[in-house]
Amino acid sequence: MTERLAGQRILIVEDEVILAWALQDMLTSYGCQVVGPAAGVAEALDLIGREGIDAAVLDVNLNREKCYPVADALVRRGLPFVFSTAYSADSIEEGYRHHPSVQKPHSAPELADALSALLPMPASLPFPTEAALAAAGIGLWSFHRKRDALRLDAGAQSLLGMPEGPTTLATLLARVHEEDQAGLRAGLRAACAETIARDVRFRLVTPAGPRALVMRGAAGAEGNGASGAIFPLPEV
Structure with missing residues (x-):
């Protein structure tokens, strides 16, 4: 199913530089085009407004702010995303818990599976349009x-x-x-x-x-x- 990631533009929102680099390496290894990384809400919203993206990985806690305004912007555009958190899924605000999440530290296959489940099948597959x-x-x-x-x-x-x-x-x-x-x-x-x-x-x-x-x-x-x-x- 991870073949769905090839060519997809994935926004990374992560304030820890080393983790952001690791995410970037993970996603590019699956053929993704990485947008960002963005370290905060304002930067992420700016990228959403001017960059074409297909999905996103959102760190819930961004220094002293939460990523929920970014999640809201993605929902308004009908774009899928995965929350990334060092805590359990219960730590995510109740109104957002129906969105998928991965717990840090997460492996490349775990993140790839979470994103792939949200993305459509590639147009190159032999299916009717x-x-x-x-x-x-x-x-x-x-x-x-x-x-x-x-x-x-x-x-x-x-x-x-x-x-x-x-x-x-x-x-x-x-x-x-x-x-x-x-x-x-x-x-x-x-x-x-x-x-x-x-x-x-x-x-x-x-x-x-x-x-x-x-x-x-x-x-x-x-x-x-x-x-x-x-x-x-x-x-x-």
């Missing part, structure tokens, strides 16, 4: 099991009525019929361990009534999650 899939009523998704991170393309967002940007399985389950929530959760987690595609059927609760959908997917090559397609259940 996103526009063609959306026109056919098909969306693409990827799920990172350990981080509960769910990434949806525009087609999947439309089918599920979800906003742009990264989300979580818990957020999706809140929109699913209560009788189908346990089955969808179990099915997605089972797909993370299987190389043969698994279908999970569920009903989405909408103002017009329940809508039957299918999520089809299988485990990724690195075993940390699953990816696949979502489409309406054909009427019979």
Whole structure:
């Protein structure tokens, strides 16, 4: 799944110079283009405003300030990010805990997995274009099991009525019929361990009534999650 990082422009927000250099080396080793590093909120906001970025790694504690204004700016632009903290995930302010985080000191594979789960599949992969899939009523998704991170393309967002940007399985389950929530959760987690595609059927609760959908997917090559397609259940 880390092939998704190649060519991606990743903003680093980290006030410790040595750690920032280490992050830069980690990301460039996966083919990323690093933006920054930025050591504070003002510098990070400036880079977001004038540099094209695809995702970000945010140190929660930046000297005497927190990174949350940067997180808010990224959310407004629909850009994914990962928090980096020396403390547990519980130390992150409650309103931001649904975003993925990695605990320092983190390894290169750990950070790469966290970012990869938030990024779309490379356009070079032999899949139809996103526009063609959306026109056919098909969306693409990827799920990172350990981080509960769910990434949806525009087609999947439309089918599920979800906003742009990264989300979580818990957020999706809140929109699913209560009788189908346990089955969808179990099915997605089972797909993370299987190389043969698994279908999970569920009903989405909408103002017009329940809508039957299918999520089809299988485990990724690195075993940390699953990816696949979502489409309406054909009427019979």
